[in-house]
Amino acid sequence: MCTFERWYLRTRSVTAFVTGLAPASGRLAGVIVVGFLGAAGDPGRLALEIARRAAGTGASVEMVGVATPDAAGDARLLELASADIGHATVVRSAAEGLETADLDLALRYLPDVRAIVLVAPDGSLIEPAASASGWSGAGLVIIANGRDGSAADSRKPRAIDAAPQAIVLDPPRVDRDGTFAGLVAALATRLDAGDDPTTAWQSTVSALAVDAVRP
Secondary structure (H helix, E strand, O other), X not given: OEEEOOEEEOOOOOHHHHOOOOOOOOOOOOEEEEEEOOOOOHHHHHHXXXXXXXXXXXXXXXXXXXXXXXXHHHHHHHHHHHOOXXXXXEEEOXXXXXXXXXXXXXXXXXXXXXXXXXXXXXXXXXXXXXXXXXXXOOEEEEEOOOOOOOOOOOOOOOHHHHOOOOEEEOXXXXXXXXXXXXXXXXXHHHHHOOOOHHHHXXXXXXXXXXXXXXX
16 A cells, blocks of 8 residues: 655646646546545545546546535536536435445446546445455555545544555645646546556656655
8 A cells, every 4th residue: 555645746737737638538437536526625626626637638537426416416517517527426315425335336337447536435435446446457546534544433443454555645634726636637547547556656746746745
């Protein structure tokens, strides 16, 4: 497992890497982003922004998650459609998160996936994502939700331990200009292009001039 708790963007603009290309067409999704689209604040926006920026590179992107069955949920789906992001696997529900069975079904529905991005996942979603990463060969990126990547009780085994092959990133508290979302999108598109996780990470941080920062 590769864990990167802090990062620092030195110079180059992320937008130079993750925007400006036409969306891909004619193939199944290679990148899936899993997130709760009804989340207030940064978690809800982050999943959308990662998907939008990945789609902007020409990658075929599918959003997997939950959108509320109201006008706010309708607006989220319109945002996805306008960015050419697939959303056939988005569940309309008042629930506050995706069920494990729904994620497992979505992952089997998308057999061509090359990169899986979990945004602030509940701990129960990590194991099925790790399993799908194993049998499909897809790279797995987890945007941590708490110190162990989940909201799991601290007395239980760390949920993140179910995904030893994952790249785990600790997001900044605020990402107003989308810099972190661009970093994750750039990483996902390299995985989609066929890079192994180590190569994808090293190439991304080199291209975007990212330095590790020790707390």
